[in-house]
Amino acid sequence: MDRKDTQYPKKEISYYWIIFIGLVLHIFAEFAFVFAKQPILRYYNIFSMLLFVVLLTKTKKYKETTLLIGFAEVTIYCIMSTVIMGWEHGFQNWLIVVVVIALTVPFSKKKKFYFMAIFMALTYLVLYFVVKLEGNVSNLSFLDIFLILANRVGLFTVLFFSEKVLGWSNIIENFFLQSEVKKMKEIVGTDELTGLTNRHKMNIILEDMNKLIGKEGNVFYIAFADLDDFKYVNDTYGHDVGDKILILIANVLKQEFRNDDVVARWGGEEFLILLRNERDDMGQLDSSKVMSILNRVRIKIENMKMKYKEHNIGVTMTFGSVGSKNYKSVADMINDADEKMYEGKRTGKNKVVVL
Structure with missing residues (x-):
């Protein structure tokens, strides 16, 4: 029998990880500053690491505030590192990265992030003239100064313009919205305890299957399953133990049925299973x-x-199942599958009865 493939949910983009990466970079920078014997940068960097640790604990609740504080810290960090270590070490280039991030935040109130991006862009230009050129522009021609300004200002202008034209922030915002919608759909359609499909979602699926009844090549089976004497387990060991057993049973059902099959918790200790037609291993x-x-x-x-x-607690399960070939509605199939399951209960339990 095919086992159901393990599926891992896709991770959402989280600004938690941007703060986390910032912390990691500061940790590496600390080693560099120690090696370069830069005490001022070392001590400031220790403050930065502590700040980022605090931001990590707050970022999920206060996303906008933590990002703004993080951007401000990076700006100060780039200014100090570039002034003390020099232009050639490239610390100023992180300002460009943060400008892009600030322009693409998926928040409804973006104005403060645009102002932050503008400030960081101007900071980059000032650092270029003060540090790169050492403030000495007297030896530069008008053309030199024009090209320097045109290239640097042009770079940031294109970034700002591209965000507006291409709508990067809207794309990211839509991604977050779609992720939230998907999460809500999963919550609505999933049984909270077992993680199986819930009865509401199963009824929607069965409505679609109802349209296939009577069509050639579309035979499917519905099975009712019920744990035997489960009330005794709850009464003897408590409902917490009963819930743990239901979770274990659900895990077995998830593993033993295929991706195309659907297993739902119908209610209490009852499960409804839809077995679709084609089986790779069985025809x-x-x-x-x-x-x-x-x-x-x-x-x-x-x-x-x-x-x-x-105690070693064991349980058994009784199944009743019918195929769609001789039916006109899914409702009739469910009723008869339920009856077959109770037939198995009446004749000894721990059985499978298939019509």
């Missing part, structure tokens, strides 16, 4: 193949034990 579904699949899951659950104090 098209029929009752004998469904019986084989469900029996494998049943046996795995039967052999599973949960350690609780001095």
Whole structure:
């Protein structure tokens, strides 16, 4: 039987990591300043590292404020490092990076970030004349000065203009919005305890499956599954233990069914399973193949034990399943699958009954 592939959620872009990278860079810079014997930069850099540690603890709650403080610190850091160490070490170039970040923040109130970007761009220009040229422009021709200003001012003008024309911040903002919408959809469609599809989402899926009933080559099966004597487990060991067992059962179901199948927590200790038609390893579904699949899951659950104090708690599960071939509606399939499951309960439990 195919095991369901493990899926890892995509990570969202987080300004937490920008602050974190800033902290890492400051740590590396500390070693450089020690090696270069620059006490002023060393002591200031220690302050910077402590500041970034504090910002890390606040960035998720106060994103805009922590970013602004971080940008201000980087500006001071670049000014001090460039003035003391010189233009050739490239500390001033971090101002360009931070300008880009400031221009692309996905916040509704961006004006203060634009002002910060303008300030950092002007800081870069001042550092160029004061440090790079050592304030000595008397030996430069008008053309030299014009080209210096044109290239540096042009660089930042293009950055500002490109953000407006290309809408970088809107693109990033839409990414955050889509991520939040996706997260909300997952919450709405997921059972909070087990992480399985919930009943609401399963009903939507079954509405779509209802359209496939009677169409050639679209046979699918619905299975009802219920833990045997689960009330005894809750009454004997408590509901906390019962919840842990439900989570273990859900993990088994996630592993044993394919990506195309859908496993839902229907309510309490009841689960509803949709088994779709094509099976890579078994061909098209029929009752004998469904019986084989469900029996494998049943046996795995039967052999599973949960350690609780001095007890090894075991549970069993009874399954009832029907195929869509002779039905006109999913509702009828669910009713009959439920009946088959109770037939298994009446005749000994820990069984699979397939119509």
